[in-house]
Amino acid sequence: METADNKYDLSVNVAGVTFKNPVMEGSGTFGSGMEYSEFVDLNRLGAVVTKGVANVPWPGNPTPRVCEVYGGMLNAIGLQNPGIDTFIERDLEFLKDHDTKVIVNVCGKTVEDYIEVVERLSDEAVDMLEINVSCPNVKEGAIAFGQKADALYNITEQIKKKAKQPVIMKLSPNVTDITEMARAAEAAGADALSLINTITAMKIDINKRTFALANKTGGLSGPAIKPVAVRMVYQTAQAVKIPIIGMGGIANAEDALEFIMAGASAVAVGAMNFHDPYTTVKVIDGLKDYMEKNHVGEIRELIGCVK
Amino acid sequence: MGKIRETAKVISQEMLVKDIYSMWIETDIARESVPGQFISVYTKSEARLLPRPISICEIRDDAFRIVYRIAGAGTREFSAYKAGDSIDILGPLGNGFPVSEADNSSPVLIGGGIGIPPMLELAKQLKGDKTIVVGYRDADMFLDKELEKYGRLIIATDDGSVGTKGNVIDAMTEQDISGSVIYACGPGPMLRGVKAFSEKKGIEAYISMEERMACGVGACLGCVCRTVNTDDHSKVKNARICKDGPVFKASEIDL
Numbered sequence: 001m002e003t004a005d006n007k008y009d010l011s012v013n014v015a016g017v018t019f020k021n022p023v024m025e026g027s028g029t030f031g032s033g034m035e036y037s038e039f040v041d042l043n044r045l046g047a048v049v050t051k052g053v054a055n056v057p058w059p060g061n062p063t064p065r066v067c068e069v070y071g072g073m074l075n076a077i078g079l080q081n082p083g084i085d086t087f088i089e090r091d092l093e094f095l096k097d098h099d100t101k102v103i104v105n106v107c108g109k110t111v112e113d114y115i116e117v118v119e120r121l122s123d124e125a126v127d128m129l130e131i132n133v134s135c136p137n138v139k140e141g142a143i144a145f146g147q148k149a150d151a152l153y154n155i156t157e158q159i160k161k162k163a164k165q166p167v168i169m170k171l172s173p174n175v176t177d178i179t180e181m182a183r184a185a186e187a188a189g190a191d192a193l194s195l196i197n198t199i200t201a202m203k204i205d206i207n208k209r210t211f212a213l214a215n216k217t218g219g220l221s222g223p224a225i226k227p228v229a230v231r232m233v234y235q236t237a238q239a240v241k242i243p244i245i246g247m248g249g250i251a252n253a254e255d256a257l258e259f260i261m262a263g264a265s266a267v268a269v270g271a272m273n274f275h276d277p278y279t280t281v282k283v284i285d286g287l288k289d290y291m292e293k294n295h296v297g298e299i300r301e302l303i304g305c306v307k
Numbered sequence: 308m309g310k311i312r313e314t315a316k317v318i319s320q321e322m323l324v325k326d327i328y329s330m331w332i333e334t335d336i337a338r339e340s341v342p343g344q345f346i347s348v349y350t351k352s353e354a355r356l357l358p359r360p361i362s363i364c365e366i367r368d369d370a371f372r373i374v375y376r377i378a379g380a381g382t383r384e385f386s387a388y389k390a391g392d393s394i395d396i397l398g399p400l401g402n403g404f405p406v407s408e409a410d411n412s413s414p415v416l417i418g419g420g421i422g423i424p425p426m427l428e429l430a431k432q433l434k435g436d437k438t439i440v441v442g443y444r445d446a447d448m449f450l451d452k453e454l455e456k457y458g459r460l461i462i463a464t465d466d467g468s469v470g471t472k473g474n475v476i477d478a479m480t481e482q483d484i485s486g487s488v489i490y491a492c493g494p495g496p497m498l499r500g501v502k503a504f505s506e507k508k509g510i511e512a513y514i515s516m517e518e519r520m521a522c523g524v525g526a527c528l529g530c531v532c533r534t535v536n537t538d539d540h541s542k543v544k545n546a547r548i549c550k551d552g553p554v555f556k557a558s559e560i561d562l
Contacts, residue, residue, distance in 0.1 A: 031526035035550070038310050038524070051528075057542040064519040066529035068357045068381075073521060080528045082542035222356050251353060274522045275349065275356040277312060277397070 008291040009298040010284070012046070014243045014265050015166040015191035017127050019046035019101055022260065022299060023284045026221075026247050026270030027051055027105035027130060027170070028077065032091035033098070039277040044284060046266060047101035050091060052132045054107050055116040057083035061137060062214040067203055072222025072249065073271055074201055076137040076215035079107050084120050092124055101127040103168070107135065111145075111155050115162050122164040129165050131155070134172030134197035136219045146172040146197075149184040156188035166191035168245065171236075173225075174200050178232045179239035186240045194245040194268070195236060196229045222271040223249040230258050237263020237304050251279065253286025263304040310524065311336050312397040317388045318370055323449040326377045327421075328386045329364070336398045337371040342406070342429040343492075343515055343554050346373070346398030347523040350381045358397065359385070360520050360549070362492070364424035364450075365431070374424035374450065400523055401553045404429055404490050404513055411435045415486035415510075416458070417475050417501055418442070419493025423450055425515065429490060430457035438484055442475040442497065476500040486510060490554075495562070502557040512557035516548045525550025533561035 010021035024047040030036050033048045042048055060080025067074050081087070087104075095102050104126050108114035118129060133146035133155060145155045156169055169185040171178060173196040182193055198219025203212035229248025237244055246264030249271070250256050256267045272279045287299060296302060315334035323329050336346065340363050347358030359381050365372040377383050388394060404425075412435045418426040419442040427450055430439055437458030441451060446468040454460055462470030463478035471478035475497060478484075485508060491501040492515035505512035518530035531545040536559070538546045544561065546552060 029522070029527060035522070035524045035526040039312060051526075059543040059545060060528065060531070063529075063531060065531070066357070066519050066521040066527070068355060071354045071356070073357055075521065075527070075529065077528050080531070080541065080543065080545060082540070086542050223353060271356060271521075272353075274358065274527065275353060277524070 008288055008296070009300070010287060012265050012300060012303070014245065015128070015168075017101060017166060019266060021046045021284050021287070022266040023256065023280055023287070024049050024103065024245070024266060024268045025273055025280055026268040027132065029270045029273045032095060034091070034094055036273065036277055040281055043099045044281055045100050047103050047127070048095060048098070049103040049130060049268060050087075050105055051081060052079045052105040052107035052135070053081050053084055053087045053117060054079065055084055055113045057081065057086070064213055065215070067212040067218070069201070069203055069220065069224065071224035072220055073274070074203055074213060074218035074220055075198070076213045076218035078137045078215065079132075079135055081107070084117050088120065088124060092126070096125045103128045103130050105130045105132050105170070107132040111158055114155065114159055118159055118163050126165055128168055128192075129163055130168040130170050130194055131159055132170050132197075134170050136172070136174060136198060136200045136217065137215060143172055143174070146181065147175055149180050152181055153184040153188040156185050156190050160189040168192040168194050170197055171195040172197050173228060173232055179235050182236045182240045186242050190242060192243045192245060193236060193240065194247065196225070196232050196248045199225055199228065221249065223251055225249045226255060230262050233259055233264050234262040234306070250283065251275075253283050253290055256283050256287060257290060257302065260299070260302050261304070261306040265303050309339070310397060310400065311339070314393045314395050317390055317392045317394055319390050320386070320388055322386075323374065324447040327374065327449050328377070329372060329374045330385070330388065331370055331372045332394060332396065333370045334396065336396065337366055337369055340366050340371060340399040341403035342366070342432055343403035343425050344399040344401050345553065346396045346400060348373075348385060349395035349397070350384050351395070352384075355381050357521055358523050360400070360523055362425040362515075363399070363428065365428050376421045397523065400549060402551070404515075404554050406432060409511065409513070410487040413438070413486040415440065415484060415489045417489060417491040417493065419475055419497040420444070422491075422493030422497070422515065422517070425492050426490070427453055430454055435487065438486055440475045440479055440484065442478070442493065443469070474500065476504055479504060489513065491515065498557070499562045502560070502562050505557055513554050514557045514560065515553045516555060516560065517553070518548050520549050523549050535559055535561050
């Protein structure tokens with residue numbers, strides 16, 4: 001495998017950070033990698049993207065928080081997290097022993113909450129920050145910043161003033177025009193974009209005659225959303241110059257390649273980790289196979305090759 | 308002890324009563340398993356993305372048995388598997404019943420509906436003077452003949468067709484059941500009843516919780532339950548059923 005690695009260059013660069021390969025996992029589907037490290041060698045991943053962390057612990061939403069739908073799932077976890085103190089002591093401590101990039105997903109209810117987390121991470125072993133302004137499952141903050149261009153501009157600008165690491169703004173698909181959001185984030189100084197977060201959705205339990213999720217609505221993820229995500233990555237890539245991390249239902253290397261060709265510099269595997277914990281490494285191996293078969297020396301050649 | 312994801316082999320499958328199936332699976336996971344643990348079972352369709360958590364009913368060296376109810380398309384797919392077919396599983400998951408910690412001189416094992424299966428392996432492994440209380444909807448009973456080999460079996464049915472009419476708590480009250488420790492698995496309302504019963508009688512109870520799950524390994528925080536005190540992992544009053552449970556001390560859970 002080492003020889004193939006040398007012959008076929010999988011490395012990509014996102015906002016000045018070099019990843020050994022373009023494959024990471026989507027925030028919230030992988031914890032901080034601890035649980036999945038029983039199955040996956042984290043050193044093989046381009047990056048580990050942590051579950052969203054806030055300035056203080058959040059209890060999240062009532063259960064049921066998850067349910068399956070055809071080709072995907074809904075979740076309304078509500079960004080339960082142990083808060084930045086525990087996160088630094090436990091999760092970052094665990095990750096620092098791994099040869100992979102670390103992207104911390106940051107959430108908050110107010111701009112000040114976000115800034116507090118961003119500042120606490122200044123001197124930590126963190127390569128990039130991913131700002132969650134697109135979680136559909138919390139009432140305050142998060143998506144309130146991600147659905148209006150001026151609010152997104154404002155929070156991006158304020159975070160950029162304080163952040164020591166490159167800032168990725170994670171965009172919501174629950175907007176009329178994703179390119180308007182992408183342009184606002186870029187204009188405010190965002191270093192990169194990640195998209196898409198989950199799509200607001202609902203399932204009704206006809207036997208109990210109630211909502212399948214206690215939160216009534218949840219975020220749809222999984223293969224069902226992939227074509228929407230590929231379209232949005234393509235549109236965004238046409239609208240901005242900053243790099244894009246693409247995600248939404250990636251199950252295999254073919255899916256990942258669609259995102260890359262649509263303009264993503266890197267990709268994240270989300271819900272499919274639940275179907276098969278080895279999905280990330282299978283995607284990496286599959287990318288290599290594709291490059292071999294098609295005589296692609298550098299994966300970078302494929303980024304945005306479909307215009 | 309590590310978790311294993313493997314494509315295992317179905318040894319046998321039979322229907323016990325309508326919609327309740329029993330499957331023996333040849334798997335390396337068996338060696339690592341203890342009563343009260345569960346496995347994730349994956350469907351063969353990517354359109355049904357989430358694994359189905361199913362409790363382990365009986366354990367041998369190289370195989371274990373699951374007894375499950377058809378609840379939807381995924382479990383219906385599993386019910387069609389025949390001897391020799393492959394089955395994708397991950398396990399063992401969760402903590403299992405703490406058999407070495409408790410006073411097992413006269414344990415009471417309580418199972419309600421599809422919460423009954425894990426009680427079989429537990430009953431086989433416990434040495435003491437066992438009382439086994441099981442609740443069914445009606446006379447469509449399963450595992451009762453096997454369970455009665457390991458202790459005094461008390462039955463409750465919702466429609467009163469067999470044993471006490473009502474639930475397991477009604478049966479235990481009617482028969483004035485007591486013991487050194489309680490182990491229970493079943494639906495939420497039953498566990499709430501078990502917790503109240505155990506507090507009234509002053510008996511330590513271990514309950515196996517159930518919730519909709521996604522990852523099954525403790526990463527996604529989908530299947531949490533409310534705890535009385537702040538949980539050490541989550542730093543809020545939520546514990547992960549799939550990882551920190553599914554078995555908890557009843558006194559630690561806010562039901």
